[in-house]
Amino acid sequence: MDKSLFFQRQFFNTLRTFCTVVVEGSFSNAALELKTSQPAVSLQIQSLEKYLDVILFERKGPKICITPDGRALYEMAMPALSTIEALPDQFLSSRGELQHGDLTLVGGETALLNILPPYLKLFSTRYPNINLIIHSTLTQTIPEIILSNKADFAIGSLFEENDELLYSPIFKFPSLLIMPHNHPLAELETITLRDIAAYTLIMPPEYSYSWWSINQVFKNNNIECPSQLTVSSSEAVKRYVREGLGVAIIMSAGEINYNDLLAVPMSRYFPHRDYGLIQRRGKFLSPQARKFKELLLSNEIQLPKAKLLHTPVVPSLS
DNA sequence: TGCTCGCTCCGCGATGTTAC
DNA sequence: GTAACATCGCGGAGCGAGCA
Missing domain, CATH: 3.40.190.10 (Periplasmic binding protein-like II)
Known part of the structure; x- marks a missing residue:
């Protein structure tokens, strides 16, 4: 293969294809991402391997696995590609535009x-x-x-x-326990995890960061997680607490307006967010x-x- | 200088191959 | 059987050489 020709015509596109395959983990998905066909991706990778005289992906039947050489090339190529792709904007920026x-x-x-x-x-x-x-x-x-x-x-x-x-x-954002002003927990001087566990906990969306963290804290303290009412949004959490359906642990930026509720710092148990x-x-x-x-x-x-x-x-x- | 022809490259669809 | 990569054959586009 004529190396200068390879550089002029193909190298940038081939490297971009290669990086897309690494990110997508599949020739087929890379082809979809690049709006081309799987054979085209396959051939480009083959030509790159031939040019560099290395194996970039181990083919295990229908699966591929990046080799150490492939990983090393990716680490070098990705920043270079990003730089080239950002060049037009960077040029305009350098001219104050x-x-x-x-x-x-x-x-x-x-x-x-x-x-x-x-x-x-x-x-x-x-x-x-x-x-x-x-x-x-x-x-x-x-x-x-x-x-x-x-x-x-x-x-x-x-x-x-x-x-x-x-x-x-x-x-x-600090972690807070929020409840209505007339809730029984509001009478306590110090609120423990066991106190909270006696009441229904209004939970943020399942598998969200807060949902995961709250469950983890109860698990790590060997306390059975209280009965939960899981809702689909942080706004709904506040609404359900206002309605007296339970209390909630607030660990995110979503509940910065809770003036009509009692908020007690709970950083003793729950991490800040x-x-x-x-x-x-x-x-x-x-x-x-x-x-x-x-x-x-x-x-x-x-x-x-x-x-x-x-x-x-x-x-x-x- | 502009047109034509042929070579090369590239991508596509179809099909084969392989591992799970 | 299914999913994913490899290979094959075909067609289109680009490029350069040759010619009028």
Whole structure:
């Protein structure tokens, strides 16, 4: 194969195909993602392997498995591809023309409703021609979305450590027990887990971060989880507590307005909830994404009831 | 300088192969 | 049997050489 020809015509596309296969974990899914056919993906990977004289994927029948060589290439290629793809916007930015392009964000419903709006409002005022694309998703699906490059970054919490993701916590919300003012628990000086377990617990959506954490705390303390009433949204949690159907543990930004309820700090048992910025490790952020990140980390906007986890640091753009 | 022809590359659908 | 990758054959597009 003529190497110079390979570089000129194919190398960029082939590398992009290769990285998509790594992210998708399948030739077929990569073909769908790239809007091409599976044979085309297969042939591109073969040509790349032939050119580099290495095996990038072990073929185990219908399954593929990335080799150490493939992993090493991916680690090198992905940042390079991101850089090249961001080049047009970066060029415009260098000329002081950060006025166009897309900014794609993803987050859980709570973050999108209670954290992002003031930041989006300020950002769209400053950069009115940048298209803001906001996707709502479940907290546990955020890593998959970010790793597949479907968004610039996410706003939310991470369930667990992930070597491929970079998490920068920004906001901290203390855990609270909320109940009506006339609830029997309001009479107690000190409220324990066992006291709470005697009442119905209004729970956030099943398998959400808060749902998972609350159950974990009862399990870790060897206390049988109280009877639960699980509702589909954080707004519904507050409504059900107001109606006297039970009490609730609040661990998120979603319940920052609870003046008509009694709120008791429960940080003795339940962890605080932090929200932050989640991005793929090594990803080259577009200029508009970096501007938005800079705004999030600044102290230009103060969320009600939110406590900054650390002194904001404005990253250098150089 | 512009047109034509033939070579090469690339992608597609169909089909084969393999592992579960 | 099913799902996913590999291979085959075909057609379209791009490019360069040759010619008027």
